[in-house]
Amino acid sequence: xxxxxxxxxxxxxxxxxxxxxxxxxxxxxxxxxxxxxxxxxxxxxxxxxxxxxxxxxxxxxxxxxxxxxxxxxxxxxx
Amino acid sequence: xxxxxxxxxxxxxxxxxxxxxxxxxxxxxxxxxxxxxxxxxxxxxxxxxxxxxxxxxxxxxxxxxxxxxxxxxxxxxxxxxxxxxxxxxxxxxxxxxxxxxxxxxxxxxxxxxxxxxxxxxxxxxxxxxxxxxxxxxxxxxxxxxxxxxxxxxxxxxxxxxxxxxxxxxxxxxxxxxxxxxxxxxxxxxxxxxxxxxxxxxxxxxxxxxxxxxxxxxx
Numbered sequence: 510x511x512x513x514x515x516x517x518x519x520x521x522x523x524x525x526x527x528x529x530x531x532x533x534x535x536x537x538x539x540x541x542x543x544x545x546x547x548x549x550x551x552x553x554x555x556x557x558x559x560x561x562x563x564x565x566x567x568x569x570x571x572x573x574x575x576x577x578x579x580x581x582x583x584x585x586x587x
Numbered sequence: 588x589x590x591x592x593x594x595x596x597x598x599x600x601x602x603x604x605x606x607x608x609x610x611x612x613x614x615x616x617x618x619x620x621x622x623x624x625x626x627x628x629x630x631x632x633x634x635x636x637x638x639x640x641x642x643x644x645x646x647x648x649x650x651x652x653x654x655x656x657x658x659x660x661x662x663x664x665x666x667x668x669x670x671x672x673x674x675x676x677x678x679x680x681x682x683x684x685x686x687x688x689x690x691x692x693x694x695x696x697x698x699x700x701x702x703x704x705x706x707x708x709x710x711x712x713x714x715x716x717x718x719x720x721x722x723x724x725x726x727x728x729x730x731x732x733x734x735x736x737x738x739x740x741x742x743x744x745x746x747x748x749x750x751x752x753x754x755x756x757x758x759x760x761x762x763x764x765x766x767x768x769x770x771x772x773x774x775x776x777x778x779x780x781x782x783x784x785x786x787x788x789x790x791x792x793x794x795x796x797x798x799x800x801x802x803x804x805x
Contacts, residue, residue: 516703523773543706551709551780552773555777560746562722562723565631567624579644582645582649586652587612
């Protein structure tokens with residue numbers, strides 16, 4: 510497996526949707542290629558960081574105000 | 588080839604939607620509470636404007652309520668809701684840009700991201716080198732730099748954890764288009780975050796926090 514081939518299936522590797530027979534090839538490639546190993550690890554980490562940290566917080570008071578507004582409009586729309 | 592039929596487990600939203608259809612507004616209240624933060628987040632990612640995101644969230648929930656009869660039930664309620672919110676967000680953007688067409692389908696040619704260039708390993712738990720607000724700024728700046736179609740695909744797939752098919756449905760994109768945007772979004776975000784999170788050599792490191800272990804091996 511080349512780096513280009515690995516990169517083409519990077520998303521499938523991350524999403525764990527790789528055929529069993531390809532997994533061994535990937536492991537062999539990653540053992541030889543530090544660059545691809547770093548790309549895989551840091552891409553996984555990228556996803557994890559964005560998943561764990563809310564960028565756009567909705568403060569409770571804003572959420573309550575919007576919630577009330579939505580439900581009032583829905584009541585009227587009945 | 589025989590296909591394996593999934594055991595049909597009814598999504599909890601199905602019962603709530605049925606109750607709303609039968610006139611129970613409190614069931615809709617539950618659905619709004621369940622998804623308001625996610626919808627706000629998506630609207631904010633697309634419009635990049637807090638006021639617009641608040642308006643989009645309200646309009647999308649109202650529209651979904653009014654059009655609930657059109658919800659077929661062959662997709663998840665949330666996917667259907669996101670599609671409404673995405674369309675509302677795009678309409679807002681169009682208004683702001685005085686009629687200029689904005690679409691999720693614009694395939695923006697980008698020079699960066701398709702091929703990784705930064706191969707430096709990251710510090711262990713690199714986000715701990717920044718306080719909450721610094722980190723939020725870094726993440727915001729990083730994701731805002733992506734084209735809208737890329738960042739929305741990333742948020743739906745990787746933050747909201749919708750499937751590729753659901754993301755395609757919510758955005759009105761094809762599955763291959765979602766896949767190609769997701770790969771490029773992930774790689775571009777990784778490349779950009781590397782600037783902040785990679786191992787720093789003592790000579791260049793900025794005094795942000797106590798240095799973490801430096802096992803440079805790349």
